[in-house]
Amino acid sequence: MSRAALPGFRDFYPQELAERAYVMNAWREVAGRYGFVEYDGPPLEPLELYTAKSGDEIVGQLYVFEDKGGRKVALRPEMTPTFARMVGAKLNALRKPVRWFSTPQLFRYERQQKGRLREHFQLNVDIVGEPDVAADAELLALAIDVMREVGLTASDVRARVSDRRLIGALLAHFEIAEKDHPLVYAVLDKLDREPRAALEKRLTDGGVAPHAVRSLFEAVGSKSLDELRTRLGGVRALDGHFETMTRYFELLRALGVDDWVRLDLSVVRGLAYYTGIVFELFDTAGEFRAICGGGRYDDLLATLGGTPAPALGFGMGDVVLGELLRSRKLMPALEPALDYWVASDDEALLSDVMTVAARLRGGGHSVEYSLRPQQLARQLKAASSAGAAQVVILLRDQWSGGAGTMTVKTLADGSERVVRGDELFNFPV
Ligand code: HAM
DSSP states (O other): OOOSOOTTOOOOOHHHHHHHHHHHHHHHHHHHHTTOEEOOOOSEEETHHHHTTSOHHHHTTOOEEEOTTSOEEEEOSOSHHHHHHHHHHHGGGSOSSEEEEEOOEEEOOOOSBTTBOSEEEEEEEEEESOOSHHHHHHHHHHHHHHHHHTTOOTTTEEEEEEEHHHHHHHHHHTTOOGGGHHHHHHHHHTTTTSOHHHHHHHHHHTTOOHHHHHHHHHHHTOOSHHHHHHHHTTOHHHHHHHHHHHHHHHHHHHTTOGGGEEEOTTOOOSSTTOOSEEEEEEETTSOSOOSEEEEEOTTHHHHTTSOOOOEEEEEEEHHHHHHHHHHTTOSOOOOOOEEEEEEESOGGGHHHHHHHHHHHHHTTOOEEEOSSOOOHHHHHHHHHHTTEEEEEEEOHHHIIIIIOEEEEEETTTOOEEEEEHHHHTTOOO
């Protein structure tokens, strides 16, 4: 029998679980600060929920099987379809805009590579019912505030933003046929990972005119909105998109996150449902895969049969963020911590030790004691390695000798005091 977890699946020993909890607490804390409320859905869904609109890449990675009722089912590879279904089914009854978040475990049969596992936890933050670009700015600011919450700065992480509508308008302007758009998006997506000449060739081989390819690469090479505007400012069909982007950047500045954000038209996002502004967060050193990705998906609720409504959101995984935090020494180590350890120099006092422990626990303190007879010195050592702040010692002479008192030792400075039971149980921690 194999002794290891399946490839791409993790065992969470206490240190790893503490790291996961640290990241997830940061997610919850920041989402709460922005007024988002938590929801969840089923981990197993009907297969067609994903075949409808997620895109081929994710569908190819599904854990899929037939259940005993003959239904084709899949482990959720992402949360967005579940979210869109849930909100679409009850939109009229929900307070709008809907601001919900979730932290599901997701499953994708990925090729083995750094930063990509076959299960991960993903913060999902989504807004439904707001077409204004203010919602896009709010969403990106939240993602960036998670970075700040875990100690990262604008020199560690960059948000790269683009707009699918703007890219669509650019492609139309360069007279690239609709049928070639999927190829162009696939090529743009590879822009910082593959040589440019090879990508240009893929486009021309695919039937895109060489002059269109050249213009496209020039435009996409723009490092800022101003640069792009200077290049294409005269094109009326782009005016509306430039205005939206300009306002987006203004609002990001108002929210205090503009330092983190750059225009990058090579960000197209792999999932098929995005319709507007899209973004990804990467480490600035380019060492890791994407930390986070999301954008606007205004058509998805209707596609899944719900009430049509504008929507946007992002997903942020725990895997890459964890790698980045560890590499920057920002991941806290699991420190053992305990309020009290109860010890005794007389094994006949075990039941008294347990009663004292129970009283302290009843007062809300964390308490341990030795579960089998041990020398007092061993018990004190165990207390120290358990991270106990104080050790309550029942000494035969003090406790049974009639006085009913205990010695309380503070491990940090070794100081001791003798207290009566009623004093101890009213002690502040
Ligand atoms: P995604 O880009 O597929 O988007 O995933 C979002 C993030 O989840 C990635 O940036 C990465 O941090 C993490 N992630 C994805 N796959 C893996 C994996 N195999 N192993 C480790 N981490 C992974 C979505 O899933 C969209 N549904 C996000 C969204 C929400 N869009 C709108 N609302």
